[in-house]
Amino acid sequence: MKSLIFYFSGSGNTKLIARTYASKFDAGSLVFPIGNPNVGIPNIGDFDIIGLGFPIHAFNAPEVVVKFAKSLPKGDKKVFIFRTSGEALHFNDHAARKVVRILRKKGYEVIQDFHYLMPYNMIFRHSPEMAKHMWIYARALVTYNTNKIIRGEYDKVRYSVFRGWHLPLFRIEWWFAHINGRHFKVDYDKCIQCGLCEKTCPVGNITIADGKIKFGKNCAMCMGCSFNCPKAAITPGIFKKKWKINGSYNLERIANDESIPFPCQDGTLKKRLLKYERYYKRADFLLNNEGISLK
Ligand SMILES: Cc1cc2nc3c(=O)[nH]c(=O)nc-3n(C[C@H](O)[C@H](O)[C@H](O)COP(=O)(O)O)c2cc1C
Ligand code: SF4
Ligand code: SF4
Incomplete structure (x- = not known):
């Protein structure tokens, strides 16, 4: 299955997830950054499946992503959405709703909308320990989601009418x-x-x-x-x-750095308000069911 994966990314988290998805699909898959209106997009018809990824900004998709969805030609391809953000709050759950509506109006079938926890890129910095935790889980979850797509198991992507009031x-x-x-x-x-x-x-x-x-x-x-x-x-x-926070988390490097503990033990996972525990409990359930290891 050849994928065309569009992504928007500022500090690189969503780009890394996009590249990881592409590596799981067949050769000839392509990752393509969105945002620059002067650059034409590849021909969607040449690909079997489309991905669209973005960082959550203020609980929503960034404006540039919504504009990009609007600019897409009509189509009937299957599209999977992936969003990255620093917290697992319910407020983030509906971030893709507007994008999904636009894609459906154009004829696309949205088959997945998955949220990946990745380190924060403004206001505060996650510790290297927590960043490692986030990335190790995220890359395993990409494997989980890609396997499902390849097997033809699609999610029912639905949003409660009572929960997106803040968007x-x-x-x-x-x-x-x-x-x-x-x-x-x-x-x-x-x-x-x-x-x-x-x-x-x-x-x-x-x-x-x-x-x-x-x-x-x-x-x-x-x-x-x-x-x-x-x-x-x-x-x-x-x-x-x-x-301002400055400097790459070097996620691929710290994932292999044995001196950084895994699972994260610095107390971040226990921050109840940010709902990390709930997120990783579900992640463990999904990965265990599929027999996907975190290594
Ligand atoms: C302007 C802005 C708003 C953000 N808003 C949220 C938010 O509402 N919820 C959240 O959990 N993370 C939020 N974040 C954190 C990013 O979503 C997160 O770090 C993301 O993984 C960055 O992805 P990128 O490296 O691909 O840009 C925000 C970041 C920025 C820059
Ligand atoms: S913060 Fe604004 S100016 Fe800076 S890279 Fe992002 S879009 Fe460009
Ligand atoms: S050193 Fe100067 S030119 Fe280089 S990224 Fe920073 S501000 Fe831009």
Whole structure:
């Protein structure tokens, strides 16, 4: 089964999941970043199945993902959705609802909407221990979900009418992202002009001219630029340092680092408000049923 996997990603979590999915499907599968309106998409007809992944922003899909779904041609392919986020709150459960509605209107059949816990990329940082825990489970769950798709076992993707009331309220983040994006600042004493931010902004919102870094009005608040800057030179807007976390979690490396405990024992899993225990209990149930190991 040849897959075409679209993803939006700021700090790389969703990209890593997208690549892991692609590696489980047949050769010729393709991962394709979305966000840049000037880049045409591959021909969907050349693939057997479509994936669409995004990070949850303010309990919703980012605006750019909704716009992308709207821009897709009509089709009848099966689509699986994957969303990544830092907490297992119920508030995150309906993030794909709008995207799913759009896809269905266009004729696509949505066969899965799965939530992967991955480390937080703004405001606070998960510990390496918790990040390792998240990634080891996430990659096993990708195997679980891909096996199901390949066997033709599809989920009934449904959303309760009583539970998504908060989604339109929090979509204020879409508007806020554009405003806040104009207030990103660069510390030129730290910046080494490496050009990484300009090259990797998923929506092409950064331009560098005469050594000056300019942020346009299309910021999607993905945090990719400030997170990945090798010199931590970018301050992401109005809330300044409070929102900034910098530096890759190096998930693939820490998964193999024996000095970092697994399962996580630093107390994060016990944070009742964030519902991690509930999430991983279900994950254990799914993986055990399939005989999928975490190694
Ligand atoms: C603007 C913004 C809003 C976010 N909102 C949420 C949220 O509502 N719930 C949540 O659990 N995580 C939230 N997160 C955390 C991200 O969803 C999470 O770190 C995600 O895995 C990042 O994926 P990426 O690396 O592919 O960009 C938010 C992150 C950003 C930057
Ligand atoms: S990524 Fe950081 S160091 Fe590199 S050009 Fe951008 S601001 Fe400067
Ligand atoms: S400017 Fe920075 S935060 Fe905004 S979309 Fe581009 S990479 Fe993401």
